[in-house]
Amino acid sequence: MTSFDTSLSFFGVAILLGLAPGPDNVFVLMQSALRGRRAGLWVVLGLCTGLIVHTLAVAVGLAAVFAASARAFTVLKTVGAVYLVWLAWQAFTAPVDNGTDGTPPDLGGRAMFGRGVLMNLTNPKVVIFFLAFLPQFVEPEAGAVGLQLVWLGGLFIAATLLTFGAIAWFAATLGQWLRRSPTAQRGLNRVAGVVFLGLASRLAMAER
Template structure:
């Protein structure tokens, strides 16, 4: 097992990163404000599922193979950018008013959850981030006490996921309160739709232009 000091240090760092503005927490913020707290929490669960996949890939060494392929990086980032552009299109053409609010409530938990999964898995930067971060907390010389490298990485990944649930969950909780205000204002709904569409387009461009 990881030492308490290592686990605490990594958890603290993960919490700070969770509150640092970035594509994932901005995505959570906008989805929670538009769809409400419950939908936002499903998005967070989807993002954390993606982190589970990334953790397993790092532990098994698959991420290093992916990182070495320029083609894989390019294909994945373009798919992610296309998905964000698609979400921007949906938001910008969405109707406003009471009927629009009812339609939003019909979005299934699975749909919101899948948005989080796709958002995380189509961001190749997450792979490089985990490749750069997790090994720094692995002790190769202490595998007898802390377990094999893969097991240490798995523990770090789980700690990161817990920190993400807490940090993104709190963002969801407070952003969800905004959705209650939006239900009473058509102008606010329209403004948020345009804001969300602009944010998604910005995230799409940022991802499409990202370099390894």
């Protein structure tokens, strides 16, 4: 098993990566601001479920096969970009509730969980990142490489839960305050739409 010192170092790096601006944590921030804390936390759980899939793919070697396939990369990033454009359209056309008390529209935990899973799994850069990042902390003398990769992936998921959960918590508080004003609601929806379009453009132009 990976040593304690290496595991601790890896966890610290994973925390920093979780806090660094990126597509997934920006996605969590906007969904939490728009839909509330509960919705944001469901999105976080969905993203982490996607990370489980990526971890297992790296552990059994599927990630290397995927990384070598230009067609698979293109298909995944196209699906992801189209999905983000659809979310942008939803944000731009969302109705404004006059006289609201700041309570967000509830889409249900299953729907928000699915958004997180889909967002993560349709981003081919994640699996390539895992393929490049996790093996750097593997210790050949510490036992089975596959088990070490699963352990490191689990630590990364724990760090993601911690950092993304905090982002969801605080973004939801800000969003609740903004939703009390119809003007602020409209502005928040437009900002969300622009952010989703930006993420879609970034993903569509991504290269291996």
